[in-house]
Structure formats: structure tokens, C-alpha cells
Amino acid sequence: MFNRSRLNLAYWFALSMGSILIAFTGVVYTLEAEDKLQDFDEKLYLTVKDIDNRTYYRPEQGDWLLAKGTALVGENALSPQNELLYIRWYDRNWKLTQFVGSTHDLKQVMAPKKRFETIDINGVDGSEKQILRQLTVPIKYNKRVVGYIQAATPLAPLQADLNRTLVVLTLGVPVTLGIIGLTGWILGGIAMQPIRQSYERLQRFTADASHELRNPLAAILSNAQVALIPGVQGSSQEECVKEIETAAKAMSGLIDDLLFLARHEGPINGAALIEQISVGDLLKPLVDYGKTQAFRRNRTFVHDIPNHTATVKVNAQLLRRALTNLLDNAFKYTKDGGIVQLRLQVQANYVLIQVEDDGVGIPEADLLQIFERFYRVDAARSRHTGGFGLGLSIAQQVVRAHNGQITATSIVGKGSTFQVQLPRLKS
Ligand code: ADP
Numbered sequence: 001m002f003n004r005s006r007l008n009l010a011y012w013f014a015l016s017m018g019s020i021l022i023a024f025t026g027v028v029y030t031l032e033a034e035d036k037l038q039d040f041d042e043k044l045y046l047t048v049k050d051i052d053n054r055t056y057y058r059p060e061q062g063d064w065l066l067a068k069g070t071a072l073v074g075e076n077a078l079s080p081q082n083e084l085l086y087i088r089w090y091d092r093n094w095k096l097t098q099f100v101g102s103t104h105d106l107k108q109v110m111a112p113k114k115r116f117e118t119i120d121i122n123g124v125d126g127s128e129k130q131i132l133r134q135l136t137v138p139i140k141y142n143k144r145v146v147g148y149i150q151a152a153t154p155l156a157p158l159q160a161d162l163n164r165t166l167v168v169l170t171l172g173v174p175v176t177l178g179i180i181g182l183t184g185w186i187l188g189g190i191a192m193q194p195i196r197q198s199y200e201r202l203q204r205f206t207a208d209a210s211h212e213l214r215n216p217l218a219a220i221l222s223n224a225q226v227a228l229i230p231g232v233q234g235s236s237q238e239e240c241v242k243e244i245e246t247a248a249k250a251m252s253g254l255i256d257d258l259l260f261l262a263r264h265e266g267p268i269n270g271a272a273l274i275e276q277i278s279v280g281d282l283l284k285p286l287v288d289y290g291k292t293q294a295f296r297r298n299r300t301f302v303h304d305i306p307n308h309t310a311t312v313k314v315n316a317q318l319l320r321r322a323l324t325n326l327l328d329n330a331f332k333y334t335k336d337g338g339i340v341q342l343r344l345q346v347q348a349n350y351v352l353i354q355v356e357d358d359g360v361g362i363p364e365a366d367l368l369q370i371f372e373r374f375y376r377v378d379a380a381r382s383r384h385t386g387g388f389g390l391g392l393s394i395a396q397q398v399v400r401a402h403n404g405q406i407t408a409t410s411i412v413g414k415g416s417t418f419q420v421q422l423p424r425l426k427s
Contacts (some may be wrong), residue, residue, distance in 0.1 A: 001193075003197050005192060006074075007358075008188075009188035009191060010184035010187075013183075014182070014184045018177050021177065025169050029162075029165065032118055033071070033162055037158065040133060041133065044135050045135060046136075047153075048135050048137055048149060051087060051149060051151065054137060055149065059141070064089050064098060064139070064147070073168050083157075084149065084152065084153050085102050085132060085152050086101030086102040086103075089150075090147050092145055094148055097147065102121070112136050112150070116135055117132075118131060118133055118155065119132050119152070121125060126427065128287065130154050130155075131155045132153065133152065133153055134150060135151055135295065136149070137149050150185070156309075160358070165294060205373055205374075207376075212254055212374065213251060213254065215251045216247035216254075217247070219244070219246075219247035220247045221241060223240040223241070223243040226240050240320065253388075254388050256390065257391075258390070261393060263399065264318065264401065267363050267401055273316075273318075274314065275311060275313070276352065277303075277312060277363075278310065279312055279344055280344075281307075282316055283305050283323075283353065285320060286320060286327060290303060290323060290327055293328075293340075294331070294340065297331050298337060299331055299337065299340055300339045301341075302342075303342045303343070304341070304342070306344060306345065306346065308346045310346045310425075311425045312423070312424055312426070314402050314422065318398045319402065320393065320399060322395040325391075326391075326395055326418045327358070327416060327422075329355075329387075329391060330357035330359065330416070333357065333359040334360075335360075338357060338358050339357070339358050341355070341357070342355055343356070349419070349424060350404075350422060350424050352419060353422070354420075355420075356415065356417040358414065358415035360410065361410045361412040361415055361416055362410040368407055368409060369394060370408065370422045371406070371408075372387040372389075373389065373391065374390065375389050375392075395418075399420050402422055402423075404421055404422040405420070408419050
């Protein structure tokens with residue numbers, strides 16, 4: 001599934017970038033061709049203008065002579081330097097008066113439509129088919145047009161030059177397209193990474209949740225089957241029903257936790273429930289809760305909450321739920337007679353709430369993972385104490401939603417400290 005999506009991404013990326021590349025190459029080639037033709041025309045114009053300057057008009061005879069006195073007839077007017085194929089002189093009525101070079105088209109002389117023209121000559125004078133660039137300029141005498149000079153040069157050098165550019169571009173485009181495709185594939189992989197990770201997380205989460213639900217369900221099923229066996233009555237039956245009740249309660253607790261995590265994913269919603277509250281008021285019910293738990297579980301509960309006016313902007317119900325999870329763990333993972341502490345420290349920009357115990361502790365290798373959903377350091381022990389490994393995930397989700405941080409430090413056999421840091425409002 002991911003490879004297909006990645007391939008699709010690479011395909012569409014290559015297609016769109018390739019279209020842009022081809023259009024861009026086309027534009028570059030056209031501009032280059034226009035530019036080169038302009039240079040070519042300029043060179044032709046300068047050559048013809050030079051011939052014009054050297055052309056001398058004799059009104060009495062009605063002909064033209066080269067300025068240096070050389071008769072215009074003669075191939076010496078064409079030199080390798082000017083690369084001309086022919087030069088023709090016309091009077092103002094387009095009657096040919098002189099010419100040198102190729103006789104191509106001489107019988108059908110007519111005024112050209114444009115100064116510069118691209119024309120074909122097809123095998124005249126025994127020559128091969130050629131494409132020529134022809135320029136026609138008027139000859140002026142006493143500010144009057146008395147005739148025209150027409151000259152042409154083969155376009156072959158320009159064509160060869162453009163063909164070279166075309167070859168480079170034609171070879172360059174597929175290579176660049178290949179690189180674009182490869183880049184698309186790599187970028188597709190990078191883009192798919194977070195989706196793949198969250199998909200895998202979701203899959204793991206679903207598998208873990210199903211696995212956790214299977215145990216209480218199996219207990220319910222087996223106890224129900226035992227209770228229904230003919231002859232099982234009285235205290236045995238009552239025991240089975242009690243087991244069913246315990247398993248059902250566990251399932252209900254797990255489902256509550258799962259729903260809580262799903263409902264409170266991301267930033268806290270329900271702005272109406274967010275209030276400005278002093279940390280003292282926020283922690284008061286937790287002190288009462290700690291006292292009750294300590295009494296019930298035979299632990300010592302120590303609280304150090306200075307009477308401070310520092311306020312926080314929080315959903316108190318959610319935060320108390322998070323802190324209750326920390327307190328519950330502290331009581332759960334501490335031996336009989338152990339000490340659980342709840343402390344508050346107020347700093348300039350934030351408040352620190354600490355839950356400390358002198359219980360079993362958490363190995364260093366597990367400290368980074370204990371906030372993951374369904375993670376338990378010792379699955380057997382945690383199941384015995386009734387945990388599903390969701391309490392710390394819930395606490396972390398809630399604290400993060402309040403722009404806070406939750407961290408844990410621990411020494412195995414000595415105890416653990418969980419620390420919640422929350423931004424405080426400026427007084
Ligand atoms: P659980 O419901 O299993 O307690 P939590 O998410 O609250 O799940 O905790 C995850 C795991 O982290 C627990 O299974 C336990 O192994 C470990 N843990 C959490 N708090 C403590 C603590 N105060 N002392 C020792 N271990 C702890």
C-alpha cells in the first residue's frame with residue numbers, strides 16, 4: 001500500500017516537473033534560436049551595408065560600380081569572409097542590372113515581402129537544396145531610392161549550431177527526467193514516513209487494545225460457563241459472578257481510558273472548561289485524594305503545597321485526572337508503609353508539581369518508554385495491580401495539551417519522581 005502510494009507520488013511529481021521542464025526547454029530553445037537568428041541577420045546586414053557603401057551610382061550610364069573602381073561583375077565580390085552566395089543589384093523598377101554568384105531564381109525576380117527572408121533553393125546550379133537567409137536593402141542617391149541590393153547567405157552554419165543545442169537539450173531532458181523521477185521517489189519516501197509511522201502506531205494500538213480486552217473477556221466467558229454448569233450453586237456460583245463483575249469493571253475502565261485518549265487527542269477543546277485557577281485550588285482535591293489513598297493502602301502521604309497565589313490557565317478536571325494517575329501509580333508501586341509525596345514549587349514562568357514515592361522504581365532503559373500507550377515495565381506485576389499501561393499516556397497527553405511537560409526520574413529499589421511543569425500566568 002505504502003509503496004504504491006510512494007510510486008504514485010513519484011509518478012505525479014515526475015509528470016508535473018517533467019511537463020514544466022519540457023515547456024521550459026521549449027522556451028529556452030525558441031529564445032536561443034531567435035537570438036542566434038538576430039545575430040546572424042545583424043552580420044548579414046553589416047556585410048550588405050558594406051557592399052552598399054562601396055557601390056557607386058552613375059546616373060548618366062544608369063549602372064553601379066564598386067567605389068574602388070573594380071567592376072561589380074566578377075566573383076571577387078564574394079569572399080569567404082562575407083559567406084555570401086549571391087549579390088544582385090536592381091534598378092528601382094526591380095529590373096536586374098548586375099549580379100554575382102548563384103543565378104538561382106533570376107528569371108522570376110520580384111520585390112521581396114520583407115527585408116529579411118528565409119528562402120529555399122532547390123538544386124539550381126547543380127547545387128544541393130539549401131536554405132538561405134536573404135536581405136534586400138534600398139540604394140539611395142541624393143535621398144532618392146534608385147535601386148536595391150539583394151544578397152543571400154546559407155543558413156547551414158546557424159542550423160548546425162541550433163542542431164547542436166537541440167542534441168544537448170534532447171539528451172539532457174531524459175537524463176533530467178530520470179533524476180526528477182528518482183528525486184520524486186526519494187521525496188515520496190520521506191513524505192510517506194510520518195504516515196507510515198502513524199499507521200504502524202495505529203496498528204500497534206489496535207492490536208494492543210484488542211489484546212488487553214481479550215483477557216477480561218476470556219475471564220467473563222470462562223466464569224459464565226462455570227456458573228452455568230448444572231450443579232454449580234451457592235458460593236461457587238457467587239464467586240464466578242464476582243469474577244465476571246471484576247473483569248467487566250476492568251473492561252469498562254479500559255474502554256473509558258481509550259475513549260479519553262481518543263477524545264482528548266491534540267490541543268484541549270471545550271474552551272468553556274478552561275479556567276484561571278490558583279495552583280493551590282487546583283491541587284486541593286488531590287491532597288484529599290492522597291490522604292484517603294494513604295489511609296486505605298497503609299502508606300504515608302506527605303504534601304508540601306505552599307500557600308501561593310500563582311495561577312494557571314487549565315482545564316482543572318483534565319489536569320486533576322492526569323495528576324491522579326501519577327498519585328495512583330505512586331501508591332500502586334510502593335510497598336506497605338511506603339511514603340508518597342506531593343510537592344509544589346513556583347518559579348518565575350512556570351509551576352512544578354512533583355509526585356514522589358519510595359517504591360520499586362523504574363529501570364533506566366524503561367524510563368523513555370513508560371509514557372507509551374500500553375507500555376508496562378513488568379506486565380505480570382502491572383496486571384496484578386490492575387494497570388493497562390495507559391495512565392501515563394493519559395497524563396502526558398493532558399499535560400502536553402496544556403503546553404506543559406512531564407518527566408520522570410527513578411532509581412530501581414529507591415523510588416520514582418514524576419514532575420509536571422506548567423506555564424503560569426503573569427500576575
Ligand atoms: P499502569 O496502569 O500499568 O500503571 P501507567 O501508564 O500508569 O500504566 O504506567 C506505565 C508503567 O510504568 C507501569 O506499568 C509501571 O511499570 C511503570 N510505573 C509508572 N509509575 C510508576 C511508579 N511510580 N513506580 C514504579 N513504576 C511505575
